[in-house]
Amino acid sequence: MIMCAATSSSNSNPFSFALRGLRDREGGDCGSYYSIPDLGDQRIDKLPYTIRVLLESAVRNCDEFQITKEDVEKIMGWEKTSLEQVEIPFKPSRVILQDFTGVPVLVDFASMRDAMLELGGNPDKINPMVPADLVIDHSVTANVVRSQNAIQANMELEFERNKERFAFLKWGSSAFHNMLIIPPGSGIVHQVNLEYLARVVFNRDGLLYPDSVLGTDSHTTMINGLGVVGWGVGGIDAEAAMLGQPMSMVLPGVVGFKLHGTLRDGVTATDLVLTVTQMLRKHGVVGKFVEFYGRGMEELALADRTTIANMAPEYGATVGFFLVDHITLEYLKMTGREDETVSTIEAYLRANKMFVDYNEPKIEPTYSSYIELDLGDVEPCISGPKRPHDRVTLKDMKTDWHACLENKIGFKSLNMGLLS
Template sequence: MAFQSLLTNISVEDHSYKFFNLTKLQDSRYVQLPISIRYLLESAVRYCDEFHVKKSDVETILDWQNTQYQSKEIPFKPARVLLQDFTGVPAVVDLAAMRDAVKDLGADPNKINPVCPVDLVIDHSIQVDSYGNLESLANNQAIEFDRNKERFNFLKWGATAFKNLLIVPPGSGIVHQVNLEYLARIVFADENGVLYPDSVVGTDSHTTMIDGCGVLGWGVGGIEAEAVMLGQPISMVIPEVIGYKLTGRLPNVATSTDLVLTITKNLRELGVVGKFVEFFGPGVASLSIADRATIANMCPEYGATVGFFPVDSRTMEYLAQTGRDSHSLKRAEAYLKQNGLFVNYEDSNHAPKFTKVLELDLASIVPCLSGPKRPHDRVPLKNLHTEFNEGLTAKVSFKGFGLKPEDATKEVSFDLHGKQCTLKNGAVVISAITSCTNTSNPTVMLGAGLVARKAVELGLSVPPYVKTSLS
């Protein structure tokens, strides 16, 4: 390895470790790099072998202030791979096929295993066949196991057959929430006691949710994920990094969903496709990890590769709350601080040199909704009634439906399950709380529960034509 001289000893609770100390590069450019670029640099330094990763690649990342504008490619080796079942099954099939091929060649098939840790969460197989009753959860899970019996049996075999492969069974939760609450390591320690930051690529575009707790991650295709599983680096263009400075605090009437719709609108107007977004400023300190994860989760909607929140003390508190052991937390904090990867958002001196900087006062956020057609479009709640009615007859666009005025007020009456119902434009026919955007955030989930309770107290009920689900 080309940078062995950077290996530094570190002691945590009578345990000795080593790490590649990037501050020993003694290069003034390092302290000016965004934290997300420092993660790319650390990986390049650790894997520099003049074959997969060269010294020139390390220099390209270190000289990011200039190379970000030159479309230069760099290799990146993530720490682990995240799969959900739809893309995970083909990956395990490929590993099994490789074992068959090795066996046919007369070698030991058990030598075929993922090179890095791979986590596969079965979460995309559930469907809402039963709804609106207290037996729905049990019924849908029973149907899920029956419908996917062959696939689940195969994955259960894979869970015991391969090293470095963890398979989380059905019914445990959405892949990105499981990743955030259970799978994120923040800092790894390998078999030689070398510490390095957690980073991940996943076969789902919303893998970016993990950036909310300081793990650098994004979505890739199945072939790229399999390449990483087999020890190959990802080739990527070194990205520009947009700094997003947050100040103030969210008002009591606003949620993280309101905030992320505003951030999405601002970043889409700027144009961040293929770029990193890194959040900083005193406002970040007031956001919970669930709120940060909500913002990071919407990355595909605003088009960036990542929406990154570096690790701070609040991240460590969250990790403790979600069951990480004390030693691994102390080890992670000590490592991150020594390598310049731990931040204090309220420290005004923390201001890396970003490509561009946006600024948002959290106090300015107001309740809003997404839609009516695209998830990244934002409608302030106070304008909803007006915008929807005007959109019905406006020409067809992302907000317009192009109806004739006489059709905009049309109503249709029908009988359903012995009840007389009326449908008109604006009627809700699917009412679903789903996806990691909402279900991973306790604040918005409790808010939804309180709204539902108040609705019942006021005598409201769900019409029979509405399909309800909570996933």
């Protein structure tokens, strides 16, 4: 069954023939979606999963104006076009803001409402065109410490100092549609994004599509660990996306990072992420997507995945993406998502070939380049003294520390340049 909302939105879409109804395992109606396999192009089976998300967005939003059939063809021909540095438009599913960048955006929207009122129009029509979430988490200062009431005392000071700004935000939370404002004290933006805001699959008026996000924080990439394509942008880019403008981006190369084996006892996620960061910086991934895959994924808890994804700015990639699998679904249930919602997410991703089941045969995507890591080779390590990618194994720590003492002033030096 195809939902009415989806049908009406496809009137000018040349790919409306790919609109399909989706049913769950019990035969219940889940909604409708644009079926990527129904485009009937064999190249799709070899596309990296991140590129499939870009493709679905282009197909769903194709209007022959902002996004054209030629743009869709560029993405489907990714294996060749990614080498040519072609540009494509991308419309994210949502935008996430923190308060330092979110307040100016809200001011701009309020100003647009004033302008609409002066022109004799209805100011209530000025709203974000894509869902926007604003998490207030950059205002707290720890003035009170080592006290049982430290949290409460710091919160009271935070509200006192930011009273005017918070009053404006509270007004915005009720004035604007399609915008959710998370109040102070709820947690940091990335934690709230993972545990509460992320949809993995959107269900908007009966139309299903992959979650993707642009955020005004460089570490928005943490959400990649949940199988959501997202990265950090500037405030102007985020505001443009909220106004319905597609983001122009170079079709990226995708580095396939294959994981196998298991971590040894005593090896932590920090050891793993420092190893991965060093490998990716050596490989060179600036401006590229990194996609982690392989049977080793089964051994990584979602917390470990998000730790690696969060380091994307350090190893230089635009995203460090982990495919959606049963571990992702278990995390969604653990963080309070309804069973019906999780079931719909799985059904949609399976139907659109964006889900990984390690017990089923699958076609391995083609990547621009490949890296491989046996998790059993990861050793306990530390980083520094100054840069996160200066990884040193614990067994070599003493030797490295003495070398840093004797080195001339630089990155691998503990010498503070003090005169004797």
